Amino acid sequence: MSERDIATERRGGMTKIYKSERGAAKVRERYEELLGEWPVPAEHLLVPTREGETFVVVSGPQDAPPLLLLHGSGANATMWRAEITSWASHFRTYAVDIIGEAGASAPSRPPLDSDRLALWLDDVLEDLGLETFSVVAASLGGWVALDYAVRRPGRITRLALLCPGGIGAQKMGWLPLALFLRFFGRRGVRQTARIATGLDTQLTEQVLDDIVLTFTQYKPRTERLPIFSDDALRSLTMPMLVMVGARDVMLDSAVTADRVRHCVPNASVQVLPEVGHAILGQADPVSKFLLDERRPVRH
Numbered sequence: 001m002s003e004r005d006i007a008t009e010r011r012g013g014m015t016k017i018y019k020s021e022r023g024a025a026k027v028r029e030r031y032e033e034l035l036g037e038w039p040v041p042a043e044h045l046l047v048p049t050r051e052g053e054t055f056v057v058v059s060g061p062q063d064a065p066p067l068l069l070l071h072g073s074g075a076n077a078t079m080w081r082a083e084i085t086s087w088a089s090h091f092r093t094y095a096v097d098i099i100g101e102a103g104a105s106a107p108s109r110p111p112l113d114s115d116r117l118a119l120w121l122d123d124v125l126e127d128l129g130l131e132t133f134s135v136v137a138a139s140l141g142g143w144v145a146l147d148y149a150v151r152r153p154g155r156i157t158r159l160a161l162l163c164p165g166g167i168g169a170q171k172m173g174w175l176p177l178a179l180f181l182r183f184f185g186r187r188g189v190r191q192t193a194r195i196a197t198g199l200d201t202q203l204t205e206q207v208l209d210d211i212v213l214t215f216t217q218y219k220p221r222t223e224r225l226p227i228f229s230d231d232a233l234r235s236l237t238m239p240m241l242v243m244v245g246a247r248d249v250m251l252d253s254a255v256t257a258d259r260v261r262h263c264v265p266n267a268s269v270q271v272l273p274e275v276g277h278a279i280l281g282q283a284d285p286v287s288k289f290l291l292d293e294r295r296p297v298r299h
Helices: 003-017 021-036 084-088 116-128 140-151 175-197 202-215 230-234 253-263 283-291
Strands: 043-047 054-059 066-070 092-096 133-138 156-162 240-245 267-272
Touching: 021 202, 043 116, 054 116, 066 140, 084 092, 084 283, 116 140, 133 140, 133 283, 140 156, 156 283, 230 253, 240 253, 240 283, 253 267
Parallel strands: 066 092, 066 133, 133 156, 156 240, 240 267
Antiparallel strands: 043 054, 054 092
């Protein structure tokens, strides 16, 4: 396939996950601005995989332990920019843009009820030279991390999950209000983003602006996240930290917490009482968990 054919195929793929090429360009332009504000030195890699190129932002000392970062739906590597200074001081961090999401990776969206995302991640990790590693992941990224941990036992050494998908069911009660708010244009989209994320303070206004920009142009996945069985969760033996927001309107955080406590043998669960789906400002407790390798994790 020629370079021209590849470029044409990529543009066609992008319009499958964006409403238009122009919209995709707007989101990419903002992404590049945010990458320019990355607070620590970074390398930008394009990794070849069977699903297309995957973009990775690499920071931290080359000889430090590896830490893989997997973002949520409709996001990209820059969702970690507030935490990266803390984590990159202790780890070699790899912030991966999940394929088919609003980053710089290929627009491929393999079905979630297959092994294709695990195979894609195999390719990424092989190119990066990572055999074993810790992971921090959020929402959809949490589902991807759990799927990989179940399919590839022994590779993830410590796993920190923020509002992970695939344990408690997805909630749909907020969707009728979201559909109604669409009639109010950008203001309605902003209010929908506020409800969905639980972000309601002045400190998160820029975060909301970026979410609104993305979701006025972007088409998120519509398939339900498959739920992991009790047996799958029981197979996870690495130390785990699971943080959920008690006010999450997108995922059943109470069920997530309960199932992890009962099924995962070496997990710690934290329910944040005034937090929704977006869990921000947790760099320090996550760092403490990742670095505390000598003390066993307790429920």
